[in-house]
Amino acid sequence: MFFTYLRRELRRRRKAAFVVASGLGLGIALVIVVNSVTAGMSQAQGKVLESLYGLGTDMTVTKAASPPGEGETVRRPRFRFDAEEGGDGEQSQDVVMVQGFETLAAATVAKVGGQDGVAEAVGGLNARVMKVDGQFKRGEVQPGQPAQPGQPGQGDGGNQVRGGGADFGVESYTVYGTDVAHQGLGPLTSSEITAGRTFTAAETSAKVAVVDSAYAKEQGLAVGEKLTISGTAYRVIGIATADSGDAAANVYLPLAEAQTLADAKGKVTTVYVRATDSQRIEDVKGAVQKNVPGTTVTTSADLADTVSGSLSTASDLASGVGKWLSIVVLGAAFVVAGLLTSSAVSRRVREFGTLKALGWKSGRVTRQVAGEALVHGLIGGALGIGVGLAGAWAITAFGPTLTAELGGGVGPGGGGGAGPVRDAASRAVDIALTAPVSLTTVALAVALAVAGGLVAGGFGGWRASRLRPADALRRVA
Template sequence: MFFTYLRRELRRRRKAAFVVASGLALGIALVIVVNSVTAGMNRAQGKVLESLYGLGTDMTVTKAASPPGEGDIVRRPRFQFDAKEDGGGEQSQDVVMVQGFETLAASTVAKVGAQDGVAEAVGGLNARVMKVDGKFERGEAQPGKRVQGGGADFGVDSYTVYGTDVAHQGLGPLTSSKITAGRTFTAAETAAKVAVVDSAYAKEQGLAVGEKLTISGTAYGVIGIATADSGDAAANVYLPLAEAQSLADAKGKVTTVYVRATDSQRIEDVKGAIQKNVPGTTVTTSADLADTVSGSLSTASDLAAGVGKWLSVVVLGAAFVVAGLLTSSAVSRRVREFGTLKALGWKSGRVTRQVAGEALVHGLIGGALGIGVGLAGAWAITAFSPTLTAELGGGQRVVGPGGGGGPVREAAGRALDIALTAPVSLTTIALAVGLAVAGGLVAGGFGGWRAARLRPADALRRVE
């Protein structure tokens, strides 16, 4: 009887049912779109951070370079060339220097890894190579004239090197790139003369797998070409950590410790433990980096997180109120009907359940429509949304050996183009279904309460 009556009433009041369902659908669709856009922003921001630190890194441990005090000697690159008898000939020299941060003892990695809540800790070394090559030319003395001609013609090339712990390659900047040619390091190549080169730098220098790259007189065989997943690579050349330490005269030293926590909910606790138990270090989490992201990505993220959520709440609340009022109004127009049913023996609870059932069906229809519209909106955003840009640290960049720099601050000077997506998760769909049911129950509860208050005698005296 319940379902027979329900089907008849829904068929008889199709327009009213459509209006109520449409209102709920609009609010639910907006909630889906806002949640999917917010998820897309978080994913885009995650790509920015991954391109700097590497996949799976929750935080980094460094030691900031202290400004030189009075009387301190600042190390600067120094190039020395041997004199040749003819005064000419090709000359070339490399200077490899640690960049970005003060070095930490390699034992710091084990100390950080021993902290409660740390799943893995891996050390790495950031260095910059300054390469000067060219030639001197002897001048020629002309009779009765000064020496003419001669001079020097030198070029300067600078590129970055990252020393990676080949025995633990699950963390660090290299994980943000994919090997597109050749292979990556093996755990046995801790002291091997091998290198993985970023694809952009390899193209610029004409390097390919199997060729040699000479750094400070040492030839390294190129075993792989890596392509960054997004933005620029963290380094131009990747070497085994021991080799990078030897080149930079930093044996037993690292500049950065990359940390993965056992649980994402414990990141702040782990940060506090490291700061307390490993003094003199700076711990930077992904959340800290996210606060420094600027550009259109940050603006859109703030808009989605702030205005979008409040707008969806207001629209959804308004949809619930409208659905409740329309249901209540429909109950008022059905006074004689409910009065007659009560006179025939229907209890107030049965009338309430009937009205609530109709409103719940309205909510489910609205939920189905809202999910369809929301999925269409999320697809449209993914397909036609503009590319967003992101910068880290306000766009400041320090270039040159001995200055700041490092993967983080190097990346701060470049804009990363991120394609916005709007992924819809099962959680969002479940939220939409829950809102649809809640909307139907709110409307049905209000309308049922009105219907239950009707008295048969009063209802039969009224003319519809």
């Protein structure tokens, strides 16, 4: 009897049912879109951080470079060329310098890895290569013209040197020394090997290199060719393409080789850390700061706070304005649904009064009204999910490309230095906006639909339960 009456009433009042369901549906659709866009913002921000840190990295441990004291001078690259007797000659020299941070002893990696809550710790060395090459050119000696009487300035009879000089070009690129025995962390993990291969665990001191695809294209390098750094030839074994944005380094070498080139044996600049549990990241950060003094710990959340650009603006809108807007619209939809259901009960005074006169109890009338409102809510939920999925698809398919970059002067630990993380941070990263819809979001939509139906049904049922049979009899003509 309940379902028979329910079906008849819904069919008879299709227009009213559609209005109530549409109101709830629009509110639910907005919630789905906002939640999906917020999730897309989080994913986009994660891609930015992955391109700087490396996949799976929860934090980095560094030692910020201290400012020079009074009377101290900042070390700058110095190039020395020997003059060659007898003519022109090409000159070339590389200077490899640790960049960005003060170095840490390699033993720091093991000390960090021994802290409670640390699943893995891997050291790496950030360096920059400054390459100057060119040639000196001797000038040509031309005999001077004798001076003519009455024509001063036409010559003094001496020889003159014309032409000559020096023509040098300067090239700068970054090198990252990776621990080939532990390649699960670090900047190289944010790139995909698109040609050749990556390092093997046995290539600890091998003269091999993996080159970023953009740098390889710029220099005309291919797998199997040689790359010379500071007089040492390295065979290119792989080409790596960054998953998003710019690569963390132009050239990747085994850690021992990078340490040798930069005159930093037994040293690292960055320790990449993965926690055993994402919920313990802050605890691990505190433990490292306490037990490994003199270091700066930067978590991915710390870097996330410095992300700026259109990605940050869109994220703020989605998580702030969008969230409150969806709450307001959803609340308004609930109120409207309740008022429309209550209004419909008022128009059905004769019907409910007659049913009570025929023996229906107040509880039965309340359940009937609540059942109708619940069906309205489920219909609205279906409409909302459909519209929300369509909106999320449209954003993913036609959404804009967002730009993200880290705030100026911020590297891991706020050191403000250079290094793969800092270099990548100083350049904008373009991220396509997506709006992924999770099962949790769909479940939330269903819960909201049921809640909306119960709110409307509860209010309308309360009104219906207060009706008396006498009210219906007074309205009978």
